[in-house]
Amino acid sequence: MKIIVLTINQYKEKDAIVTAVAENQLITFLARGIYNPKSKNSILNNPLTIVDIELVEGNFKYPILNSSKQLFTPLKVEMDSKYLGSLLLMNEMMMHLFPDEEKHRMFPFLEEGIIALRKTNDWLMTLLIFMSHAIRIGGFELEVNQCINCGKKKNIVAFSFVDGGFVCEDCYYEGMERVFTKEQMVLVRKIFNSRDYSLVSTQYSHGDAQRLFNKFLEFIQEAFGYRFKNIRLLVD
Ligand SMILES: [Zn+2]
Structure with a gap:
C-alpha cells in the first residue's frame, strides 16, 4: 500500500505510532525500530515521505508495519526556509483542515505537490495549487469562470471571497x-482551473502570486476556522 507519512509519535523506546494518508483512507500503525538508524523502518521517521508498506494484524491496538520501501523523500541536501516552510504548511493543512475520514481525498494533490516542490523548488505556485485543492475539497469552492451572481462570462470586474468568486x-x-487586480484574477482563474501542477515553474508575476498566497491563507483560516502555526518561514 502506498502511503504518505503525516505524523510520527514515539511509542516506547525505539518504536512509533505512525499516521499516514493512503489513496483511500487515513491509516495508523505501529512501526518498530523507527528510531534505529540501522532499521529499514527508519525511512518512515520523516513527514511527507512516500512509502510502500505492508502491514500485519497482531494483538496490538493498531496494525504493525511488516515491510517498507521508500518511494520518495522530500529531504534533499539544500533545503531553504521556503522549502521547509512549504512542507510544514502542507503537512499542517493535511492534519488540521479535514476530518480524518476525508483526508485521503487530498492524497493525489499532496503526492503530486511534494514531488513538484522538490523537482522545481517553486514553493509559491506549488502551495497555491495545493491550497486551491484544499479549498475545493473542504467544500468552499470559488467560482472563477463566470459571475457568481448572474452567470455572465464577460466583463468580470471583481473577485470577492465573501460572495464566492x-x-x-x-x-x-x-x-x-474587490480583492484582486485584473492580472491577479487571471492568475486565480488559472490556479483554480488547474487539475495538476503544470503551472509550477512557468512564468508568472511573483508579486501577484505572493498577494494571492496571503489572501488564500487568510481565506482558508477564516473558512476552516483554523489558525496556521507554521507560516513564519513563508510570510516576509
Ligand atoms: Zn453578474
Missing part, C-alpha cells in the same frame, strides 16, 4: 469586496 460589471456594487 467572480463578479461582473452589472452585479458589482460600490463597497463590494
Whole structure:
C-alpha cells in the first residue's frame, strides 16, 4: 500500500505510532525500530515521505508495519526556509483542515505537490495549487469562470471571497469586496482551473502570486476556522 507519512509519535523506546494518508483512507500503525538508524523502518521517521508498506494484524491496538520501501523523500541536501516552510504548511493543512475520514481525498494533490516542490523548488505556485485543492475539497469552492451572481462570462470586474468568486460589471456594487487586480484574477482563474501542477515553474508575476498566497491563507483560516502555526518561514 502506498502511503504518505503525516505524523510520527514515539511509542516506547525505539518504536512509533505512525499516521499516514493512503489513496483511500487515513491509516495508523505501529512501526518498530523507527528510531534505529540501522532499521529499514527508519525511512518512515520523516513527514511527507512516500512509502510502500505492508502491514500485519497482531494483538496490538493498531496494525504493525511488516515491510517498507521508500518511494520518495522530500529531504534533499539544500533545503531553504521556503522549502521547509512549504512542507510544514502542507503537512499542517493535511492534519488540521479535514476530518480524518476525508483526508485521503487530498492524497493525489499532496503526492503530486511534494514531488513538484522538490523537482522545481517553486514553493509559491506549488502551495497555491495545493491550497486551491484544499479549498475545493473542504467544500468552499470559488467560482472563477463566470459571475457568481448572474452567470455572465464577460466583463468580470471583481473577485470577492465573501460572495464566492467572480463578479461582473452589472452585479458589482460600490463597497463590494474587490480583492484582486485584473492580472491577479487571471492568475486565480488559472490556479483554480488547474487539475495538476503544470503551472509550477512557468512564468508568472511573483508579486501577484505572493498577494494571492496571503489572501488564500487568510481565506482558508477564516473558512476552516483554523489558525496556521507554521507560516513564519513563508510570510516576509
Ligand atoms: Zn453578474
